[in-house]
Amino acid sequence: MSETVLSRRGFLKGSGAVLMGTLAASSGAIALITPSRSWALELRHLDEHQSRTLLQFSRHLYPHETLDDAVYALVVKDLDAAAESEDTHALLADSVKQLDAEADGRWLDLDADERLDRVAALEGTPFFAKVRSTAVVSLYSNDMAYAHFGYPGPKGDPGYLYRGFNDLHWLPDLPASASGPIPGASAS
Amino acid sequence: MGQYDNQKTFAADDDSVVVIVGSGAGGGTLANGLAQKGIDVVLLEAGDLHTPDDFIADEWPSFTQLAWNDPRTASGEWRVATDFPQLPAWICKTVGGSTVHWAGASLRLQKHEFKARSTYGDIDGANLLDWPITLAELAPYYDQAEKKLNVTRTNGLPGLPGNNNFKVMHAGAKKLGYTECSTGHMAINSINKDGRHHCMQRGFCFQGCKFSAKWSTLFTEIPAALATGHAEMRTGAHVARIEHDEKGQASAVVYFDRDGNTRRQKARAVAIAGNSIETPRLLLNSASEQFPDGLANGSGQVGRNYMRHTTASVYGVFEEPVEMYKGTTMAGIISDESGHDTSRGFAGGYEFETISLGLAFTAAFLNPGAWGADFANAMDHYRHMAGMWIVGEDLPQERNRVSLNHDLKDQHGLPVADVWYADHANDAAMREHAYKQGTALYESVGATRVYRTPPYPSTHNLGTCRMSERAEDGVCNGHGQSHEIANLFISDGSQFTTSAAENPTLTIVSLALRQADYIAGRMDKRAI
Numbered sequence: 001m002s003e004t005v006l007s008r009r010g011f012l013k014g015s016g017a018v019l020m021g022t023l024a025a026s027s028g029a030i031a032l033i034t035p036s037r038s039w040a041l042e043l044r045h046l047d048e049h050q051s052r053t054l055l056q057f058s059r060h061l062y063p064h065e066t067l068d069d070a071v072y073a074l075v076v077k078d079l080d081a082a083a084e085s086e087d088t089h090a091l092l093a094d095s096v097k098q099l100d101a102e103a104d105g106r107w108l109d110l111d112a113d114e115r116l117d118r119v120a121a122l123e124g125t126p127f128f129a130k131v132r133s134t135a136v137v138s139l140y141s142n143d144m145a146y147a148h149f150g151y152p153g154p155k156g157d158p159g160y161l162y163r164g165f166n167d168l169h170w171l172p173d174l175p176a177s178a179s180g181p182i183p184g185a186s187a188s
Numbered sequence: 189m190g191q192y193d194n195q196k197t198f199a200a201d202d203d204s205v206v207v208i209v210g211s212g213a214g215g216g217t218l219a220n221g222l223a224q225k226g227i228d229v230v231l232l233e234a235g236d237l238h239t240p241d242d243f244i245a246d247e248w249p250s251f252t253q254l255a256w257n258d259p260r261t262a263s264g265e266w267r268v269a270t271d272f273p274q275l276p277a278w279i280c281k282t283v284g285g286s287t288v289h290w291a292g293a294s295l296r297l298q299k300h301e302f303k304a305r306s307t308y309g310d311i312d313g314a315n316l317l318d319w320p321i322t323l324a325e326l327a328p329y330y331d332q333a334e335k336k337l338n339v340t341r342t343n344g345l346p347g348l349p350g351n352n353n354f355k356v357m358h359a360g361a362k363k364l365g366y367t368e369c370s371t372g373h374m375a376i377n378s379i380n381k382d383g384r385h386h387c388m389q390r391g392f393c394f395q396g397c398k399f400s401a402k403w404s405t406l407f408t409e410i411p412a413a414l415a416t417g418h419a420e421m422r423t424g425a426h427v428a429r430i431e432h433d434e435k436g437q438a439s440a441v442v443y444f445d446r447d448g449n450t451r452r453q454k455a456r457a458v459a460i461a462g463n464s465i466e467t468p469r470l471l472l473n474s475a476s477e478q479f480p481d482g483l484a485n486g487s488g489q490v491g492r493n494y495m496r497h498t499t500a501s502v503y504g505v506f507e508e509p510v511e512m513y514k515g516t517t518m519a520g521i522i523s524d525e526s527g528h529d530t531s532r533g534f535a536g537g538y539e540f541e542t543i544s545l546g547l548a549f550t551a552a553f554l555n556p557g558a559w560g561a562d563f564a565n566a567m568d569h570y571r572h573m574a575g576m577w578i579v580g581e582d583l584p585q586e587r588n589r590v591s592l593n594h595d596l597k598d599q600h601g602l603p604v605a606d607v608w609y610a611d612h613a614n615d616a617a618m619r620e621h622a623y624k625q626g627t628a629l630y631e632s633v634g635a636t637r638v639y640r641t642p643p644y645p646s647t648h649n650l651g652t653c654r655m656s657e658r659a660e661d662g663v664c665n666g667h668g669q670s671h672e673i674a675n676l677f678i679s680d681g682s683q684f685t686t687s688a689a690e691n692p693t694l695t696i697v698s699l700a701l702r703q704a705d706y707i708a709g710r711m712d713k714r715a716i
Binding site for chain 1 (some may be wrong): 354371
């Protein structure tokens with residue numbers, strides 16, 4: 001991977017940076033549906049530091065302790081795509097710079113409570129709105145999130161009628177008058 | 189030949205056809221109603237044809253496929269204006285319109301709801317009227333509609349089996365002493381019927397029914413209309429304006445085809461069914477020298493009295509899993525609160541209906557804009573959530589209004605619709621009552637947390653071209669015929685004089701069936 005500092009023009013061709021990670025041991029449901037434990041996100045517009053910062057920022061917005069970074073990386077992926085717009089790129093790059101400046105170094109190096117304070121202080125800014133509105137879609141609308149949170153998603157496509165329907169047993173059964181017959185089942 | 193192929197096409201200068209704008213519950217039903225009588229119809233649909241093979245069992249990708257995503261704006265005092273300023277409504281742009289997306293609840297309006305002004309009295313700030321028609325007049329058409337839609341628990345059809353989400357609702361309803369709770373009247377096949385499969389309980393009702401079990405004009409009225417040889421459907425046809433002749437009668441419909449070319453279809457009569465946002469927008473965008481404020485707008489009421497139901501949702505979290513997503517979205521209903529009983533502190537009533545959202549839309553809509561540990565904790569309990577929707581009567585107000593936003597143009601250069609809405613005090617009181625009852629219901633069966641979810645972008649858009657006895661109070665008469673232009677009809681939920689507590693589709697369909705009879709009669713008499 002090239003370490004060359006890219007010009008602005010270079011960003012348009014692809015930043016050349018890659019965000020990489022390995023699934024944590026605790027990410028059971030996700031590990032079952034992913035072919036490999038390691039993942040990599042090729043970045044087109046953001047650099048690695050910006051990406052790491054945005055990933056951690058997303059973790060503070062939607063903190064799920066056992067949800068793997070691989071899922072939060074999907075937020076970065078969509079922000080990176082949005083950074084094709086020069087305005088968005090500038091918004092993200094400047095805001096990361098600002099976060100670091102206010103941290104007298106790297107915002108990422110602050111402890112978690114301090115990081116969260118800085119996140120909360122940004123609520124209402126265009127940067128916060130951009131990251132939050134992207135994250136709330138990217139983070140929860142994908143197969144890994146569905147597996148993690150226990151939502152079958154598209155796997156429910158054939159229908160639950162003959163597989164797992166009405167399987168809640170901690171409440172009384174429904175009276176026939178309030179419900180209806182399962183088609184194809186013999187009348188009882 | 190496929191069921192969506194036109195058997196017949198009509199020339200652009202054929203002025204004997206009835207042109208219908210929109211292929212949803214109103215337009216699709218009217219098209220078939222007229223075509224069955226041998227009346228030639230051109231059905232213009234802005235969206236494309238998507239059939240069950242194309243439907244996507246994933247919320248955001250499906251939304252991109254089916255929803256009306258052309259620009260619109262939301263303004264006013266409702267939270268939607270803050271959270272979703274470009275998305276006042278969640279309705280569809282596809283063949284079949286929002287009948288592709290609806291959940292299927294099929295309830296008749298109640299007798300007193302047709303007499304809202306007489307029943308509720310003069311409420312400050314409300315622009316209440318009685319409907320110019322009665323339940324008795326509409327009843328025969330409700331009969332027809334229930335047969336056509338295979339509504340469960342009518343005509344000997346069984347109810348749908350209850351799912352987990354309904355089981356929670358039902359247990360809580362019983363604890364609260366509610367007695368009118370069942371899997372309801374749904375336009376979803378509970379048995380195989382009319383060549384359509386029974387419901388397989390996929391839970392993707394909002395994303396289009398892959399088994400065609402849920403009634404939609406896409407599966408029923410449109411193919412039936414085309415098969416008569418009296419109807420032609422043009423998709424990707426975005427109507428720009430309606431033209432009139434020197435006598436002030438509608439004479440043609442101008443639209444953009446999918447390539448952006450301007451087309452003009454002459455017409456003997458025009459019926460608009462573009463949903464209560466696009467219908468007034470079209471009338472306003474059709475302003476002319478003779479009608480400077482837009483067509484059919486002599487009363488100034490076009491776009492006003494916009495109603496969207498007093499909605500909200502309540503989600504309960506339980507110790508044990510619920511898995512609300514298993515099975516139909518609106519799996520059951522409680523009707524005990526649907527009457528008019530002012531001892532509760534408001535006029536009109538509301539229904540509770542189960543609702544379930546997938547993970548993606550739960551994140552988007554549970555508490556729009558929320559973030560942080562509390563919100564994440566709610567999402568962590570997704571599998572343990574049960575949900576229900578509140579749908580109640582909201583009062584017509586003149587200030588609640590669809591108007592043209594001249595600062596924003598759509599892809600064709602036309603001003604977009606702005607939807608301005610604010611609750612009436614009555615609406616707020618009703619919602620608060622429903623939140624409390626819903627919370628008590630879930631807590632009675634062990635909810636550890638209950639979330640009050642604010643209204644989603646509107647799916648029940650109503651009232652912007654309302655029916656009225658007197659021309660000065662509304663836009664159309666009891667047949668949806670505009671007061672000002674005899675051959676111009678309103679054929680969707682825009683006609684509603686008041687919103688009533690019930691989901692509107694069954695009433696829209698019934699009004700369209702009645703309107704088909706009326707239009708045929710007027711044509712017979714050469715009155716239009």
